[in-house]
Amino acid sequence: MFRQNYRFIALLGLLIFVASCTEKAPSYLKPYYYPLETLNEGMVYEYRATNEMDPPYYWYYLNLQQDGQEFLVGTYYNDQFQPGQLVREEAVESGMLLEDFYLLQPDSSGKQQQIQAEVGESNVFPFVSSGVGSVYVFSVSYSMPQDSGAITTLYRNRQYMGDTTIVFQDREYHAIQFYVRELVDIEDEGHTEHEFDGLEIYAKNIGLVYSRKNISEEFVLEYALYDRYPMTKLEARFKEFQDK
Numbered sequence: 001m002f003r004q005n006y007r008f009i010a011l012l013g014l015l016i017f018v019a020s021c022t023e024k025a026p027s028y029l030k031p032y033y034y035p036l037e038t039l040n041e042g043m044v045y046e047y048r049a050t051n052e053m054d055p056p057y058y059w060y061y062l063n064l065q066q067d068g069q070e071f072l073v074g075t076y077y078n079d080q081f082q083p084g085q086l087v088r089e090e091a092v093e094s095g096m097l098l099e100d101f102y103l104l105q106p107d108s109s110g111k112q113q114q115i116q117a118e119v120g121e122s123n124v125f126p127f128v129s130s131g132v133g134s135v136y137v138f139s140v141s142y143s144m145p146q147d148s149g150a151i152t153t154l155y156r157n158r159q160y161m162g163d164t165t166i167v168f169q170d171r172e173y174h175a176i177q178f179y180v181r182e183l184v185d186i187e188d189e190g191h192t193e194h195e196f197d198g199l200e201i202y203a204k205n206i207g208l209v210y211s212r213k214n215i216s217e218e219f220v221l222e223y224a225l226y227d228r229y230p231m232t233k234l235e236a237r238f239k240e241f242q243d244k
Contacts (some may be wrong), residue, residue, distance in 0.1 A: 027160070029095075030127040034207035036072060037089060039063040045207070046236045047225040055079035057223075060231055072096065081238040082125070086114070089124050096124040101140050117142035120153070125202075126160070134160045151187035157181045158200070161231050166201055166209055168225060173203035 033151040034045075049056070058077040063070065069090060076085035088100040101117040120139035141153040158178040166175045178200045186192040198221075201210040209225040 012178075027129040027131065027176075028127070029125070029129055029160075029176060029202075031204050032207070033125050033127070034061055034072060035097060035205050036063045036070060039072070043229050044229055044231055045225060046227045046229070047211075047223045050222045050224055056226070058234060060234070071099065072182040077234070081234070081241060083112070094128065095136075096128040097122040098124050098138065098140070103144070106145075107145075108219075113145075114140055115144060121155075125156075125158075129160045132160060132162045132186065136160075148188075150186055153185045153187070155173060155183040155185070164201060166203055168203060168206065168209050169227075173206065173209070174202050175203045175209065177201045180213075 004190070040063050042060060045059045045061065047057050047059070052242050056079050058081075062073045065071075066160055072089045072091065074085075074087045074089070075083055077083055083104045084098070086102040086104060087098065089096045090099050098119050099122075101119060103115040103117065104112055107113050117140040119147070120141060121137040123136040123138050126134070126136050129162045136158045138156040138158070139153060141151055143149060143151050158180055159175045161179050164175050164177050165172055167173070180198045180200055182196045182198075184194045184196075186194075195216055196213050198211065198213040200208060200212075203209045206225070206228075211221075211223050213221040215221060
């Protein structure tokens with residue numbers, strides 16, 4: 001009887017060990033981020049709201065080689081083609097790390113100024129995950145000139161949620177998904193905090209194709225990748241916008 005129970009316990013332990021190894025098996029995620037090798041000439045990613053009411057936005061991504069290191073430089077443009085953010089990420093063996101983060105806004109004379117943020121936790125995207133449930137932390141802090149010294153800190157936690165599929169331009173792609181939690185802390189004679197959660201989906205050989213941010217029960221920001229094209233096309237749209 002003891003021998004039978006011992007065998008049962010040993011088998012149960014083996015099953016638990018195998019299940020644990022399966023759940024936490026390393027995942028190679030690099031192919032799901034923006035494909036750096038295809039961005040040497042730059043590429044615009046156009047995102048549109050799924051409700052067709054919120055305005056579109058654009059990210060221009062360019063792969064740069066500097067001093068033997070590989071960087072991804074991204075510039076955010078709003079629906080009026082005004083730049084709002086500039087980021088520089090370094091590609092290392094473990095993933096993409098944030099090097100620089102700037103907010104761009106016009107001053108009182110209309111001249112564009114850069115507000116540099118202080119990078120805290122630099123994890124933008126992991127190339128290797130230890131398994132479903134793994135969390136990656138990102139944070140930046142900045143102070144806007146008009147805020148009289150108030151410091152805003154953005155904390156973003158991405159939790160790897162495993163595989164999925166998604167359709168982009170009538171073609172199905174293998175993808176991965178992250179559960180995202182964000183906390184915006186505003187320090188100005190006390191702390192004001194705003195917390196959100198959401199979802200991100202990255203398609204293989206494309207990058208981010210879907211994002212959702214739950215601002216409240218009534219207000220959800222939901223965007224999907226609409227198209228990718230060279231910067232010359234966005235410049236032509238900007239010229240048409242100016243000529244209106």
